Amino acid sequence: MPSSGSALFSNFSATPGLTKLPMNFPVSQNPTRTNSSDKMASVVSCLRDTGIDLPGKLPWGTHFCQFYHTPDDLVDILVPYFVQGLADHELCLWVTSEPLTVNDAVAALRSRVKNLDESLQNGQIEILDYRQWYMPTGRFDVAKVLKGWEDKARQAIHRGFAGLRLSANTFWLEKNNWRDFLDYETAVDEVISRYPMLALCTYSLDRCSALEIIEVVSRHRFALIHQAGRWQKIESQEQRKIEHQLRETENNYQALFNGIGEGFALHQILPNSKDQTLNYRFLAVNPAFERFTGIKKETLLGKNVREVLDPRHALFQIYPDASSPREPRHFETYCPKYERYYELLTFYPAETQFAVLLMDITDRKLAHIALENAQALLEQRVQERTAKLVKANKELVRSNKDLEQFAYVASHDLQEPLRMVVSFVQLLERKYGDQLDEEGKKYIHFAVEGSLRMQGLIKNLLDCSQITLRGNSFKPVACENIIKAVQENLMQIIRKTHAQVTYDPLPVVPGDEEQLLQVFQNLIENAIKYRQADQTPQIHIRAEAQDKRWLFSIQDNGIGIESQYFNRIFEIFKRLHPRHKYPGNGIGLTLIKRIVDRHQGKIWITSTPGVGSTFYFTLPMSQDNPT
Structure with a gap:
């Protein structure tokens, strides 16, 4: 459970x-955060309670020593040291030598640890004679001892202990082994620093000279010595500086860890x-x-x-x-x-x-969820609006087709009765004209003129309805041939007005030849119609390539148009001048715009009153047939 x-x-x-x-x-983590976290983890994890009032807590990897006079000095430090290690679930190893035997160590520890036998039996603590650890073959082998410490540290980790806590007495050390042992202490310090280990070496003051004490202290983090009735910590000046820096670092990271x-x-x-x-x-x-x-x-x-x-x-x-x-x-x-x-x-x-x-990350997550919901709602609304627009567009296309079909049918059906009216009125004029007075002849003339004007209007409406319904397939059209055909069609008015129609080399474009002829002819005819009374009409046609499109311009020197009417002139039945001054029905430019639209182009005008106008329209250099 x-x-x-x-x-x-x-x-x-x-x-x-x-x-x-x-x-x-x-x-992909922020490197600064990762490094800080690693250091912080190192600080908070390695501080271990030594069980000794002085020094208190120490980080893993600490190698320190104790100088003693009597067995009681050893017991005073080592017993609480190992009691704390057992309580903190550490693997413990106590290597004894004179003046404290293995039995003495066990007895001293049993007085403080009730279940010591259980800890000895399950291997959480080993208490060995120095000969078992340092000299199993009868001699001190530095390499084997160092490897032994590493093996013990790995064993502690493998068995699930927090780390390895050890102590070893050096009383057994002979003078002829002193230099080798100092080298060993330097090497073991490097081993201890790599593992979760605490190492406490004990030295007899009676067997160390002043120089040897200095050498021992320099190879350990610090030393404990009993003076004036209490334990004191001594360390070299360099070690004291390092200790101070380490303490500051630990304090900083501990504050960071907590804050x-x-x-x-x-x-x-x-x-x-x-x-x-x-x-x-x-x-x-x-x-x-x-x-x-x-x-x-x-x-x-x-x-x-x-x-x-x-x-x-x-x-x-x-x-x-x-x-x-x-x-x-x-x-x-x-x-x-x-x-x-x-x-x-x-x-x-x-x-x-x-x-x-x-x-x-609650605030960030809720904001993200709100954003996702808003995006989903927006997407839903866009889809709904798009669906409505698509539906409306389809309805508009259908309506336009219906209107075009109606206009075509109506215009076509109106032509025949209108022709009959014109024919019978003209027949009436020929057969009974000599019997009519001047007033009657005037009425007959008005009837014929109005009927003919109606015929022209119906024809133009029929042409408008046929742009999409009855248009021809696109094919290559030579624009220069179109201009020549227009000149032939308008030959009579060109001669009458002495109009000059010129053009630069013109391209071949894909399109409906009949409809393109209507475009050029209507624009040229308008340029002649809206001429200035005291000037000969001058009309020039150009074409310029612009990004996969041809830009056509038809420039004249006519009466011009004021800018507020630039868009209005393309609307059906919109006229700028009275019919008696400039005849027409207001459909021509509407027809042209629809033709240009069908060819996926655009049409517009620039003009200056009293100077002239230029009509521009574009046609693609290549395109598929329209549907």
Whole structure:
């Protein structure tokens, strides 16, 4: 059964509506954050209680020593040292020598540890004679001893202990081995710094000269010595400087650890040799982690994850198994109890450590969800509007086709009765004209003129309706041939007005030849019609290539148009001048615009009254036939 901490952790669940990232999902982390987290993890995880009032807590990797006079001095330091190690679930190794034998050490420790026999039996603590550790072959082998320490440290990790706590007495050391042992102390210091180890070496003051004491102190972090009835710490000036810098760094990172807004938890990795699984023990958590999870650190520290987390729970999934690659990973989770979203980053600050960084991302997540909802709503509305526009456009196309069809049918059906009216009125004039007075002849003339004007209007309406309904397929059209045909069609008015129609070399364009002829003829005819009374009409046609389109211009020296009418002239039945002055029905330019639209072009005008006008229109250089 999980502990009470498990019930609190069960407040977390997988984030609803989110795709859970795979266990090996790599995270691109901010390098500064990662480095700070690693250092912070190092500080908060390595401080171990020595059990000794002086020095108190020390980081893993500390190698220090004790100078003693009597066996009681040894017991005074080493017994609380190992009692604390056993309580903190550390693997302990005590290497004895005179004046304290193995039996003396066991007896001294038993007085403080009730279940010492159990700890000896399960191997959490070993108490060995120096010959068993330093000289199993009868001589001191530096390399073998160093390897022995490394093997013990690995064994501690493999068996799930927090680390290795050791002490060794050097009373056995002979003078001829002194230099080798000092070299060994230097080498062992480097080994200890790489593992979760605390090492306390003990030296007899009676067997050390003043110079040798200095040499010993220089090879350890500090030394403990009993003076004036109390234990004191001595260290070299250089070591004191390093110690001060380290203490400042530790204080800074401890303050950072306690003050950051992100929750932080550090674990020791505990491999299981039986089934190759991993477990994780909580080494440190900061106040933010307590606040986010609702669990006090006293409930977590020293406990395995499996003791406080339900394996079915989503948060349990952040802990990798033995086969998972050791790389940073990223998760998101949701806590229904607190209605908060959290982001979790996991990484490995050391070979045997696993860290979790927990961030409250509720505000960001809710903003993201609101944005997604707004985007979805906007997309839905856009789709609805688009559907309405498509429907309206289809209705408009259908309506236009119906209107064009109606205009075509109406215009076509009106032509025949109108021709009959004109024919019979003209027949009436020929047969009975000599019997009519002048007033009657005037009426007959008005009837014929009005009927002919109506015929022209109906023909133009019919032409407008036929632009899309009865248009021809597109084919290459030589524009210069079109101009020549227009000149032939307008030969009579050109001669009458002495108009000069000129043009530059013109291209071949894809289009409806009949309709393009209507465009050029209407524009040229208008240029002649709206001429200035005292000037000969001058009309010039140009074409210029512009980005896959031809830009045509038809320039004249006519009466011109004021700018406020530039758009109005293309509207059907819109006239700028009275019919008696300039005959017409107001359909011609509307017809031209529809033809240009069908050819996927545009038409517009620039003009100056009293100077002339220029009509521009574009035609694509290539295009498919219109549908």
